[in-house]
Amino acid sequence: MGEVAVNGPMSIMAADPAEDLVNGIDGLPSDTKENVEGIINGVAGLNERVKRRAKRPSKFLSKELNRANSDSQVVAPLRALKNSRKSRNGFGRGLPKKGGAGGKGTWGALGSELAEEELDGAIDTNDPNYDETNPENKEIKMKVIHVDRSDEEIQKQISSLVAEYYDHGDTHETYLSLEELNLSVRAHLVLVTAVELAMDHKPSHREMTSVLLADLYGHMLYEPHYAKGYDMLIKNLSDLVLDTPDAPTILGNFIARSIADDCIPPKFLQVIREVDNEHAVTALARSESLLSMRHGLVRLDNVWGVGGGTRPVKYLVKKMVLLLQEYLSSADIAEATRCLLELEVPHFHHELVYEAIIMTIEKMDDRTSAMMCELLGSLHRAIIITPSQMKAGFLRVYEDMPQICVDVPPAYTVLERFVMRCQASKVVGDDVVKKLPVRGRKRFVSEGDGGRVKDDAYF
Structure with a gap:
């Protein structure tokens, strides 16, 4: 086939674009040859590039990627974001579509199981709560029948x-x-x-x-x-x-x-x-x-008295002192026990032990010591006074011995004999005896006995 000559403006389209760039728009040669060569190479690169459709992520994905990049260098997997059922248009509240009631594999809206039961009119026969006597699952009103009771x-x-x-x-x-x-x-x-x-x-x-x-x-x-x-x-x-x-x-x-x-x-x-x-x-x-x-x-x-927990401490102490004084005059252990139980203060029984020892020290006679030991032994064996309360009463006396000794000089000697008597009666244990305080005594030159304590001087 021969060449077809085309006259007019179409001849420009048929011409080589590289040649036009070299000659210039007006047909004149270009100023710099290097610029023309660069433009030719760029045009050739654009013609050779494979054009693909751009896939831009949604606003939701871009936000998640920006958040992941800002927190750490590890990018969250796109599959979890892709399978998300939340709204992707950026206008939703981030909740599942239709409140979880729509779509494949969803549980349904909240309370939809109740609507299904109302439509069905009965619970499924395979349901553990299914009642054969009440297949329609209606409310049953119970009637309370009072049987004649004696x-x-x-x-x-x-x-x-x-x-x-x-x-x-x-x-x-x-x-x-x-x-x-x-x-x-x-x-x-x-x-x-x-x-x-x-x-x-x-x-x-x-x-x-x-x-x-x-x-x-x-x-x-x-x-x-x-x-x-x-x-x-x-x-x-x-x-x-x-x-x-x-x-x-x-x-x-x-x-x-x-x-x-x-x-x-x-x-x-x-x-x-x-x-x-x-x-x-x-x-x-x-x-x-x-x-x-x-x-x-x-x-x-x-009329019934005041409860033990609400009674004043001074009132309880006075009652216990009167109890012990009456016991010393009557020697009736049963009556003393009854009076102690009527007070209803098991947490305050250590006061009775304390007052009994103080009374023994003040009396300084063998009869009072024997009667008090017998009373404490009876209360201990009957577990009316617990071992902890008994021990607490003795330790309170040990702590107050410096003040007691001011009024009763031979207090240490009387206390030691009473504790040994109680130990023999198994009222107190060895742990209480080991804590028995030792009398501190100053030696005077005029005494001439070397500070020896005369135990027999008070009994």
Whole structure:
């Protein structure tokens, strides 16, 4: 084929571009040949490069990459970012699409299982909670049927609740528990059972019982319940005395306390006076004597005494000193033990040991030392005074010996003999004896005995 000549502007397009660059736009030669060669090489490089489509990461990926580069040199794997179900457009809150309810392999929206159960109308038969008697899973209303219970069964349940009350001391919790028994007509059994149970317990529990009966007034117990309950107790006094000899006095205290708490009127004593029982007369006389004394209603708040934990220390010390003095005059260990137990202060028994040793040092006679050792030995064997309390009492005396010796010069000698006597009776151990203080004595030139202590001078 021959060459086709084309005239006009198209001839410029057919010409070699390199030649045009060399000649210039106007056909004139270029100023520098090196510049032209560089341009030709750049154009050739652009024509030879393979053009690919640019894949730019989304805003989400760029942010994650920038954060990873700023924290460390290790770049987070792109696969975890690629498989993320969070929004990538930069406008979302970063939550899963449709709240986790859409897409393959999702758990579904929160609470969707309840909607499925409502649509199905029943739980799956393979479900462990499936009930064949209630396939539609409807709510079942339970009817409480109170079987006719005897008074003995009710009193047994009340006794367990009152015993629990002695442990926690919460009257409101006890009221809620008693209310579940649905006593209504037989609510007076609460008073009867509580008073009978308190007769076998210590004074602090009787005080708690009086507080419980006062707090139940107006909620579960009313005036007719108190009157009926105390009437039953008065009639049963002949049986209660067999187990509790002081039952008439205790019942009289309870009646007087209920009158002071405004649970029953004072005329109650006049209504039940027509009783031929001897024990009932004693109980009513006790109540009248408590109410007729001066400021009786105020004093009845402490009719059972003050609890050991709330009594002043000076009061307890005074009681223990009187206890020991009475024991020295009567030599009745049983009565001293009873008086100590009535104080209800097992954590303060070391004071009794301390006062017993101090009294022995001050008396400085063999009779007092023997009686005190016998009393401490009896309390130790009965585990009324624990070994730790016994040891604490002796160590307190050891610490106070410099002051005691000022008033009683031969205190060290008396103490040593008493400790040895107690060790022989196995009241104290060797660890207490080893800590026995040694008497420090100055030697005077005028004595002439070389500072020897004459032990026989005081006995």
